[in-house]
Amino acid sequence: MARKRIVTARINGCEQSFLCEPRQTLLEVLRDELGMTGTKEGCSNGNCGACTVALNGRPVVSCLVLAVECDGTEIQTVEGLADKERLAPLQQCFLEQAALQCGICTPGFLVSASCLLKENAEPTEEEIRFYLAGNLCRCTGYDKIVKAVQAAAAAD
Amino acid sequence: MPELPVAWKPQAENVVFGKEVSRIDGVDKATGFAKYSADINTPGTLHGKLLQSPYAHARIKAIDVEAARKVPGVKAVYVFPDRAPRTNEETGEPIYFEIEHEGQPIAAVAAETSGQADDGLRAIKVVYEPLEFFVDEFHLPRAVELGRARPIRAAQQGDLEGAFKAAAHTITGMYGIQTISHMCLEPHGSHCEFTDGDHLTAHLSTQNVSGTPGQFASPLGLDAAKVHVSCDYMGGGFGSKFAADEWDIACAAMARDAQRPVKLMLDRATELNIPGSRPSAFAEITVAADADGKLVAWDSHHWGTSGPQGGTVAPTVMPYVFEPKNRRTRATGIVTNRGPDRAWRAPNHPQACALTQTAIDDLAAAIGVDPYDLFLKNLDLTWSATSRNPADKDIYAAELEIAAKLMDWKAKWHPRGEAGDGPVKTGLGLALHTWGGAAGRGTCTVAIHPDGTVETFSGTQDLGTGTRTALAVILAESFGLPYEKIKVHIGSSKYPMSGPSGGSTTIGGVSGPHRRAALKALGRIYDLVAAKHSVDAGTLTAANEQILSAGKPVCTWAEACSLLGPMKVEFQGEGPANDGLTSAQVGGVQMAEVAVDVETGVTKVVRYVAVQDIGTIVCREQAKSQVLGAMIMTIAYALSEERIMDNATGRFVNADLQHYKLPRIGDIGELIVEFYEPESQYKKGVIGLGEPPVISGGAAISNAVANAVGQRIPVLPLTPKRILDSLRS
Ligand code: FES
Ligand code: FES
Numbered sequence: 101m102a103r104k105r106i107v108t109a110r111i112n113g114c115e116q117s118f119l120c121e122p123r124q125t126l127l128e129v130l131r132d133e134l135g136m137t138g139t140k141e142g143c144s145n146g147n148c149g150a151c152t153v154a155l156n157g158r159p160v161v162s163c164l165v166l167a168v169e170c171d172g173t174e175i176q177t178v179e180g181l182a183d184k185e186r187l188a189p190l191q192q193c194f195l196e197q198a199a200l201q202c203g204i205c206t207p208g209f210l211v212s213a214s215c216l217l218k219e220n221a222e223p224t225e226e227e228i229r230f231y232l233a234g235n236l237c238r239c240t241g242y243d244k245i246v247k248a249v250q251a252a253a254a255a256d
Numbered sequence: 257m258p259e260l261p262v263a264w265k266p267q268a269e270n271v272v273f274g275k276e277v278s279r280i281d282g283v284d285k286a287t288g289f290a291k292y293s294a295d296i297n298t299p300g301t302l303h304g305k306l307l308q309s310p311y312a313h314a315r316i317k318a319i320d321v322e323a324a325r326k327v328p329g330v331k332a333v334y335v336f337p338d339r340a341p342r343t344n345e346e347t348g349e350p351i352y353f354e355i356e357h358e359g360q361p362i363a364a365v366a367a368e369t370s371g372q373a374d375d376g377l378r379a380i381k382v383v384y385e386p387l388e389f390f391v392d393e394f395h396l397p398r399a400v401e402l403g404r405a406r407p408i409r410a411a412q413q414g415d416l417e418g419a420f421k422a423a424a425h426t427i428t429g430m431y432g433i434q435t436i437s438h439m440c441l442e443p444h445g446s447h448c449e450f451t452d453g454d455h456l457t458a459h460l461s462t463q464n465v466s467g468t469p470g471q472f473a474s475p476l477g478l479d480a481a482k483v484h485v486s487c488d489y490m491g492g493g494f495g496s497k498f499a500a501d502e503w504d505i506a507c508a509a510m511a512r513d514a515q516r517p518v519k520l521m522l523d524r525a526t527e528l529n530i531p532g533s534r535p536s537a538f539a540e541i542t543v544a545a546d547a548d549g550k551l552v553a554w555d556s557h558h559w560g561t562s563g564p565q566g567g568t569v570a571p572t573v574m575p576y577v578f579e580p581k582n583r584r585t586r587a588t589g590i591v592t593n594r595g596p597d598r599a600w601r602a603p604n605h606p607q608a609c610a611l612t613q614t615a616i617d618d619l620a621a622a623i624g625v626d627p628y629d630l631f632l633k634n635l636d637l638t639w640s641a642t643s644r645n646p647a648d649k650d651i652y653a654a655e656l657e658i659a660a661k662l663m664d665w666k667a668k669w670h671p672r673g674e675a676g677d678g679p680v681k682t683g684l685g686l687a688l689h690t691w692g693g694a695a696g697r698g699t700c701t702v703a704i705h706p707d708g709t710v711e712t713f714s715g716t717q718d719l720g721t722g723t724r725t726a727l728a729v730i731l732a733e734s735f736g737l738p739y740e741k742i743k744v745h746i747g748s749s750k751y752p753m754s755g756p757s758g759g760s761t762t763i764g765g766v767s768g769p770h771r772r773a774a775l776k777a778l779g780r781i782y783d784l785v786a787a788k789h790s791v792d793a794g795t796l797t798a799a800n801e802q803i804l805s806a807g808k809p810v811c812t813w814a815e816a817c818s819l820l821g822p823m824k825v826e827f828q829g830e831g832p833a834n835d836g837l838t839s840a841q842v843g844g845v846q847m848a849e850v851a852v853d854v855e856t857g858v859t860k861v862v863r864y865v866a867v868q869d870i871g872t873i874v875c876r877e878q879a880k881s882q883v884l885g886a887m888i889m890t891i892a893y894a895l896s897e898e899r900i901m902d903n904a905t906g907r908f909v910n911a912d913l914q915h916y917k918l919p920r921i922g923d924i925g926e927l928i929v930e931f932y933e934p935e936s937q938y939k940k941g942v943i944g945l946g947e948p949p950v951i952s953g954g955a956a957i958s959n960a961v962a963n964a965v966g967q968r969i970p971v972l973p974l975t976p977k978r979i980l981d982s983l984r985s
Binding site for chain 1: 441722877920
């Protein structure tokens with residue numbers, strides 16, 4: 101087995117160092133080593149978006165990123181969206197617009213949508229649908245997710 | 257005072273019941289705090305993985321797991337029952353396990369890391385004797401030739417020959433719908449841990465919290481009382497998660513062997529393949545009408561496969577909803593080596609609808625009438641799911657009218673194929689459905705504390721449908737409290753028994769017992785308040801966190817509860833009961849408008865309308881989400897989603913989310929949901945909604961495509977390839 105490496109990254113604003121095997125993905129490290137299970141595993145091969153995190157501000161599927169690649173990076177997960185005790189406006193809008201059912205895809209959608217809103221504060225409906233195309237939801241009405249993102253954009 | 261009458265409040269008095277509320281567990285889900293089975297990571301949790309058959313049909317001649325036990329990090333190895341060769345004690349002959357489909361589990365490994373578990377699996381040696389396999393579910397003659405077809409089941413009524421002879425219009429066609437997977441975004445699996453020696457806690461992703469402890473106990477040789485099943489949150493089930501599956505037993509067995517917790521969740525390819533599918537169905541159909549367009553005769557033979565069991569769509573649901581007096585139905589199941597079926601949202605109905613109501617639409621096209629008029633004309637031939645008695649045709653007629661308005665049907669409809677000269681053709685289609693949705697079994701304990709706090713305990717589960725929120729709403733409405741203040745405890749087999757969530761039985765199954773328990777509690781509280789404040793208990797009501805007498809405040813809810821004494825008081829609720837709180841039988845109409853590019857074969861759903869009756873609505877927003885989710889699932893199986901089996905290798909070739917095509921957020925058009933809810937519906941009582949809205953859209957979309965392109969594309973999903981192949985042939 102290859103030697104473990106030390107990786108240091110800012111995760112949700114806190115600098116953290118962790119040990120990982122070279123073959124471990126960022127998703128595995130977040131969930132299994134750091135106990136941050138908000139980021140979900142849906143497919144492990146980049147096709148569902150449930151594992152989306154923001155890496156240096158860009159949405160990535162963390163199942164396709166090796167943890168060792170993250171040294172010196174800034175990572176945001178769903179756990180970092182709320183501001184201490186207050187939900188982020190985007191989260192609030194997801195609740196108000198009923199944009200979730202079972203909720204297993206929700207963390208991925210929230211992180212993707214938050215990256216979108218940072219890049220583009222006033223996205224069109226088309227832009228929202230394009231940006232979130234990598235996130236799969238099996239149970240809810242996608243329309244409610246679009247409406248939630250629109251409402252969050254309007255609230256900001 | 258005498259017991260309060262068992263009923264829902266008059267509709268006009270409701271504050272939260274039937275209104276739009278946010279989910280009470282929404283914050284946990286939107287912050288990542290909600291724990292699903294895969295999120296349970298108690299210290300020392302091992303990674304469990306499965307070794308599965310690469311063959312669709314084979315005998316296992318030998319298994320050797322010794323090398324796997326020695327792999328660094330491997331802590332337990334498990335061989336599934338009967339997989340290892342045995343000897344017949346009487347004859348001395350060897351007995352070899354027969355693999356029936358690709359992906360069938362053979363052994364499992366639990367290791368410190370996921371990579372080490374993979375290493376362990378690679379060290380297991382299995383000797384297979386590959387056997388002839390058959391995965392072709394479409395070509396019935398081939399199945400018959402190979403002895404893979406089960407005997408035909410047939411039913412006949414009336415004078416078929418005479419009716420066909422006398423009919424003015426007859427069409428014959430071939431129709432079909434492919435197998436699909438449940439594809440829960442949270443896969444099947446569990447986290448199992450033994451504590452105090454032989455007590456098992458299983459965090460199982462399940463639709464059946466109360467029913468699964470015994471399923472763990474028996475194969476593990478435990479008392480059921482020593483098994484605790486927990487499922488706080490789950491990521492969908494759709495009918496595929498009723499059991500403690502054999503891989504869950506493997507997980508628990510390895511946890512016991514290793515004396516460490518083990519987590520074993522299926523990977524995506526396995527999730528698509530083995531824990532459930534919806535059987536395919538194909539049919540040859542002849543249907544006839546008289547000169548007025550009244551259906552007079554039906555003859556169908558359908559076939560398909562549920563996998564190794566060789567089942568097919570139940571002949572009892574054919575023809576679907578419309579039932580001409582003279583009819584014959586025949587059904588043939590095919591035994592195939594593909595992953596087995598499980599109940600999939602409204603078992604049998606989506607397939608039966610897709611076969612039947614496409615044929616009826618073809619008949620309308622052959623006669624040259626608008627299918628809206630033909631459907632309307634034949635509503636007296638419709639049956640209802642609960643009884644097979646005639647359906648309430650007035651409800652269907654009203655729903656057709658509402659849907660047509662929302663779709664602007666009469667203005668937009670054109671005769672089949674007359675969609676203009678451009679390459680993008682638009683068309684309209686419709687279909688209708690029926691479902692039961694009666695209340696399942698359920699019990700609950702509602703506890704009222706002297707400080708006014710209310711909590712409930714019930715061994716039900718929330719698949720994502722909103723059950724947790726519904727319970728809060730029912731108690732909040734009953735007690736006049738904000739629904740956010742009700743503490744709802746579900747998802748544990750330690751709570752009072754509640755039935756499995758299947759067949760749309762949950763909402764009725766939990767809402768009845770909760771209302772009954774609440775009314776018992778209210779009766780008691782009203783008596784205490786009446787005695788203390790010298791008012792007539794019969795005048796009391798609960799609203800705005802107060803107890804009121806003839807509308808005037810008497811005391812606060814908390815003051816009233818303090819009269820219960822120093823300890824919490826518990827009230828039990830049970831169901832189902834025949835007291836009007838719940839009932840059964842719903843229906844609905846769906847209409848689709850599509851745009852088909854006949855040069856590329858790509859179909860887009862432009863607008864999709866669902867009109868549904870559901871009895872008494874508990875949570876409006878969550879009910880709407882159920883319908884929207886069903887509509888998206890329908891777009892999936894109508895246009896893109898299917899299991900593709902390779903006849904040469906027997907394998908499921910698109911078992912990943914890149915090639916198992918599901919709609920994305922940009923792939924759906926405008927979705928419109930409308931509940932049909934005159935006062936009579938509120939009076940009906942609560943009825944389940946999970947399955948009905950997923951039934952008729954497949955036929956509606958297929959009919960819309962036929963209307964657009966001018967011919968039937970016989971088999972769903974209507975992929976670009978199927979459309980282009982049909983148009984060119
Ligand atoms: S788990 Fe990473 S994309 Fe599906
Ligand atoms: S809410 Fe269940 S998968 Fe999206």
